Amino acid sequence: MGINRTEVRDFLKDWANTNSKPHFAVLIEGRWGCGKTHFVTRLLEDETFTDRKPIYLSVFGIADIQSLETSLFYASASTATKTLHKSVGLAGSIFSGALTLGTGGILGGTANLNKVVDAATSQLEQSAKNMDGALLVLDDLERCQIPMSELLGVVNRFVEHGDTRVILCANTDNLDDKHFSAFKEKVVGQSFLLASDPDSALASFITEIGQTEARELLLKHQGDILYLYGKSGFHNLRALRQFIWQLASILEKMKREYRQNDKLVQNLITQFFIFFIEFKLDLADETSSLKPQDLLGKYDEDRDEVRHVCEFSFDKDKEPTPKRRVFEKYEQHNGIRTVITVQNWISILTSGVVDADRLNAELAQSDEVAGVAAWPSWRRLWHLYDWDFSDGSETEFWSDVEDMQSNLKDGRYVEVGEFLHVVGVSIMLADHKLIDQTVPTTIAQLKTYIDEMFVTQLTDERCRGVTESFGRHLDSYDGLGFIGREDAEFKDVMKYLVGKMDAWHHTWMSEDAGKELLKFLAEDWVRFFGNLTIINHAPEQRYLDVPILATIDVKTFVDAWFSLSRHDERLVVGSIKNRYEYRTELLDAEGSWWRDIQVELSHRIAISKSKPRNVQINNLINHINSSIIEKWELRQFSEFSSGNSTDLSWMTRKRVGNK
Known part of the structure; x- marks a missing residue:
């Protein structure tokens, strides 16, 4: 000591x-x-x-x-x-x-x-x-x-x-x-x-702040900062000093009316401390390796208005993720509803620059400033039992009911979690006879919405978000549990939704996924091969276990392949061959596809008038043969000999071109 x-x-x-x-x-x-x-x-x-x-x-x-x-x-x-x-x-x-x-x-x-x-x-x-x-x-x-x-x-x-x-x-x-x-x-x-002596050190750090109003706010919330520092468990005063300096620059940019909002300032300090110490500086052990971008959910990267940082775990026996451990440490068990967008927090953390206009515009939409008026109508309806109708707010209640139903009619609920909240709220309102439809009618309308509105606006990211992020045990989103999530009516709609999403995704994978992947071949080499095999710094690895190549039109693939430089062209087969080192079962679906690629390459030789170019193409054919085809044929022979041939192809292949 x-x-x-x-x-x-x-x-x-x-x-x-x-x-x-x-x-x-x-x-x-x-x-x-x-x-x-x-x-x-x-x-x-x-x-x-x-x-x-x-x-x-x-x-x-x-x-x-x-x-x-x-x-x-x-x-x-x-x-x-x-x-x-x-x-x-x-x-x-x-x-x-x-x-x-x-x-x-x-x-x-x-x-x-x-x-x-x-x-x-x-x-x-x-x-x-x-x-x-x-x-x-x-x-x-x-x-x-x-x-x-x-x-x-x-x-x-x-x-x-x-x-x-x-x-x-x-x-x-x-x-x-x-x-x-x-x-x-x-x-x-x-x-x-x-x-470590955080009390006196913090007081000293605050006196160093030149901005008068920011310094006064820091002194006012000194106890909150010390509480967070104690929760962190790092006992690192240098990190605390960096935090104070960065925080002062944010407070300085806030409008005076917002600086006078104690709840807003307190929540901003809490959020910035957690994000700065845990995600920016990442002071925990090396197994954590958190970074600012991890504040976003796995499939929230293209959403600019995300205001919730969460990490739900439905498996009680599973070891919590580093992100989940952070929330538990600071007793933020339902995640954090942010005062500014998560994207803005990431921008501040990574650049150190605070855009005053953007900051204040987003603070104006925070719960602490705008209050429940900034919430979507379904969220206010979710809090039905908290409404004080003696204040004349019943008009607003019916307005929210109408707004939610209007949004359903117009197909505006496209995020899985948000839509399931609408499902729970709609069934609740029908059950209490607060809307004209009965519960069975409401369920039927919600299923129609899924067919006609929701599925037609689906993306691969949203589908994978359900299976990989939420899992199949969806019970909450945006810090709120789904109303009636244990009831048969809610489960009926959710099961229908997941089934339709699975069907859509199966079709998308067999028809469009390969086409989208192929676009990366010439535009983003790392992303293309990172989706197919394990390489460093791959932004995503979607198809390590999926025979996605078998869905790509052979002629289209060769056209994209030949658009590369001759140097990169030679590297393609070598970069892909590791795909089959530890997942040889992928050859059951992709082996014959590579044979068709060889046939197409032979056709290109037949119509080419350039002998040197034909030498290059013939070298590609031989490379495919030694790196892939021989493994495929050996696997076929082994399975035939054992009498246990297994076809792992789970998609209908649509093939165009020479065979």
């Missing part, structure tokens, strides 16, 4: 100002981000702490003693007092041959303190004279490239042969230099382990 910082400060003040020379350095230890740098720099900036000239130098990245000497010389050369000096960077030494270390001993691993000290030159001694009577802080020891024995030998020169007080700052967990422990005993007389 870290020691109280006030006690550390008191010790350092006595140590720095004592007239007798302590002849030892002080080590401030602590994990990365615990606030070591902030702690010592605040001491150096405090006029009452010491009369010594403060010098701060980060040794992060300094490669050798010569570079260190140069940085120390610059940092100590000023005669001004009470100025916080910082390293001028890793400039090359202005002193030719400034240090000459003894051979063998130091770099050979047998160096002792005397040899290191003797290696100091007159220029280093000049730096020592400049720093005599100073308070020197050397930060980031664990990220210095100089061997620790040499670095601490230089420190010893200052504390033993001058009147410099030296504070060393390091995350000693990352210091594995074998000389460190031995030299620490000789040079460091006292060490302190600092724990």
